[in-house]
Amino acid sequence: MSAVSHNNQSRIAGYLDTLLVDHSLWDAKLSLAMNPPVRPLDTIAEGKFLLATDRFGCGSKTQKYIHLLNGLSLVRQLPRSRLRKNILQSCSPLASEAVCCD
Amino acid sequence: MRIWSIANQKGGVGKTTSVVSLGGLLAERGARVLLIDLDPHGSLTSYFRYDPDSLETSLYDLFFNQRCKDLDFIHKVICPTSRKGVDLLPATTALATLERQVSGQDGMGLVLAKTLAQLWDDYDYALLDTPPILGVLLVNALAACQRLVIPTQTEHLALKGLERMVHTLKMVMSSQNRQLPYTIVPTLFDRRTHASMTTLKEMRQLYPDHVWQEAIPIDTKLRDASHEGLFPNEMDSLSRGVRAYRHLLAELDQGQEVKHERSIAQ
Numbered sequence: 509m510s511a512v513s514h515n516n517q518s519r520i521a522g523y524l525d526t527l528l529v530d531h532s533l534w535d536a537k538l539s540l541a542m543n544p545p546v547r548p549l550d551t552i553a554e555g556k557f558l559l560a561t562d563r564f565g566c567g568s569k570t571q572k573y574i575h576l577l578n579g580l581s582l583v584r585q586l587p588r589s590r591l592r593k594n595i596l597q598s599c600s601p602l603a604s605e606a607v608c609c610d
Numbered sequence: 611m612r613i614w615s616i617a618n619q620k621g622g623v624g625k626t627t628s629v630v631s632l633g634g635l636l637a638e639r640g641a642r643v644l645l646i647d648l649d650p651h652g653s654l655t656s657y658f659r660y661d662p663d664s665l666e667t668s669l670y671d672l673f674f675n676q677r678c679k680d681l682d683f684i685h686k687v688i689c690p691t692s693r694k695g696v697d698l699l700p701a702t703t704a705l706a707t708l709e710r711q712v713s714g715q716d717g718m719g720l721v722l723a724k725t726l727a728q729l730w731d732d733y734d735y736a737l738l739d740t741p742p743i744l745g746v747l748l749v750n751a752l753a754a755c756q757r758l759v760i761p762t763q764t765e766h767l768a769l770k771g772l773e774r775m776v777h778t779l780k781m782v783m784s785s786q787n788r789q790l791p792y793t794i795v796p797t798l799f800d801r802r803t804h805a806s807m808t809t810l811k812e813m814r815q816l817y818p819d820h821v822w823q824e825a826i827p828i829d830t831k832l833r834d835a836s837h838e839g840l841f842p843n844e845m846d847s848l849s850r851g852v853r854a855y856r857h858l859l860a861e862l863d864q865g866q867e868v869k870h871e872r873s874i875a876q
Contacts, residue, residue: 520744520778524785527719527749 611730614862615755617740617748619778620771624761624797626653627832627842629739631855632862634841637696641734644688646699646722648751649741650706658691659839660700668702669722673712678725693841697733699725705747713746722750742771744778752782757865758792762813764799764806764825769813776817791865792820795858799825822861826854 614632616625629645636643647654648669652662662668667687672678689698712718726736738751752758758779762772772794783790794817800806814821829851835842843852 520781521785523713524719524749524781526714526716527746528753528782528785529716530720531717 611726611733611736612757613726613736613738613755614757614759615738615740615751616759616761617738617751617775618760618762618768618771619742619744619748619774620763620768621742623742623763623768623771624826625649625742626657626739627836628759628761628795628797628826628855629654629737630657630836631832631842631852632859633696633735633737634693634843635852635856635859636735636737637693637841638843638847641695642732643696644699644729644733644736645691645696646736646738647701648705648722648747649701649739650703650708650747651741652701652703652705654739655698655700655702657836657839658689658698660689660698662700662702665700665702668700668705670702670704670708672725673708673718673721678721679728681728684725684728692839693844696841708747709745718746719749719753723754726754744774748778749782752779752790753786755790757862758790759862760792760794761797761826762794764796764809764813766805766809766812769809769816772813772817793862793865794821796821796825798828800828822858824854824857826851826858829854 616628616632618625626649633643633645645654646669650662652660655662655665655668669687671687672684677683687699689700691698722738729736738755740748740751760772760775762768776792779790779792794813796810796813798806799810810825827850829849831846831849832842832851835845838845842849842855846852
């Protein structure tokens, strides 16, 4: 059997992740983030709460963060534009942090 | 509802024949079956004497305007077949343009899963006939199903298609974070030929836990049934091909499938 090249692998992974992203899942997470539970165990610091995430996608980490942000309703309502791209880029560290809290 | 995809990233391996044969045998037991044609060539649609060039509506239309959640519209697209209890969600040639129109859009691989969620109580089985290339239609089939059946012709070139199919399956499982059982079904088997025998042996060595222990033989009765537009078991219920498919169905029915609740797809 032959190995699939890294380039092919990452292109197919990104393609699959795009097709299979489930917005309802991420919207539910956003809802949880905006209405954090009051259970003490979920509080990591004053005013900060754990945002539980699931592993998603077979692509790179960046791909996953962007999917997370794409899944957030507010960002998704923006038309595809430079503004939306800038928001996604500037929010990337936040998304990274959210994923790290998994 | 149990949802099985019949797929291989190589053409001419017996996908449509497998869908029709298994569908006919399920109907024989009294099951309510939906056959779904995801191939722009529309072979399954043509099998039942519908014309993929002239049908007004098809699977294609469910990809737009949230129609996959509109049960009334879905029912309008579904066509009856020659056998009571078996229906067809047909393809039209317009499906060939789908890739260009929707492939860059988020979540377009989940349209069929959402459609089947609407039909959950209407059918006992859904069998999906897929195109032989990696694209939005094949991804929809893999994302919607609970089990994958991979018909593989017993000739050397078919092994490459099989390798690609298994690789794609693993990537989809990784993307969806779930496991999907699969069964490799040797097809068009002719024990008189060296090629068939050696390929079957190689297949079993490469995928020891996944290759069905029997094989679907070459059987002209299957071709005759296609010519007449009949289910193979209606044409000749004791032919070699039908008997082999009956054994396969018994095997598939015993298999454990992933939990894929209706709610997941909605």
